[in-house]
Amino acid sequence: MTALRVDARCHCGAVHIRATLPEGLQDVARCDCSFCRRRGAAAVTALAADLEVVKGAENLTLYSFGTHTAQHHFCKTCGIYTHITGGGPTRRNAGSIWAVSTGSIRAITSRSAGRTG
Template sequence: MSITSQVLKDHTLTCHCGAVALRVTLTTPLSDARRCDCSFCRRRGAMVASVLLADLEVVKGRDNLSCYSFNTQTAKHYFCKTCGIYMHHQRRSNPHEYGVNVGALEGVNPREIDPVPWHDGVNHPSDR
């Protein structure tokens, strides 16, 4: 089974320095991962996969997570305070989901997921 057709359950995300670890249950295949071209995401460049709020648990380093919000203050973007790695964010388009950094998933090389579709964040539906 290819990496893009897998559904990963109880997967771990870690930041670069190891101060933060998350446990997530991905309920969609990694082939559904995407990038966004909004002003923030295009600078960050991370590929994200979706999880429900209840399917993400901070297992290490909650106090080492920093939150960044901008514009409508709806989306909440979480980073490791030490190494700066983006871990996850509560979505503006669906506040009942998190987007998680596919590059932080242990055992997953984002290079193996190609092509990666782009989400039109410049023309976000909430801005209409």
């Protein structure tokens, strides 16, 4: 598997992150915790060392609950979920495995994923 470098942004453009996905888009997953089930967003694995907030770190807010292992980051302006720190959708190696919301990755659209509706 070839790693994939991606740019991800919130809707308003205030937050821009860059990450390397070690498995490319092959490990897209949905976490089954109570928060992620309601949010419905899929995420893809990124290593902590390979995720960088390029712009807008001051515009991020976070939500965590329960054990507070995973921290869900959102843009304060538009509310878009951009990434998770402290754990990814599979919750393995929580300190080193983070995740990027597939909805914020610029190269992914519903059309590129084969959906047009």
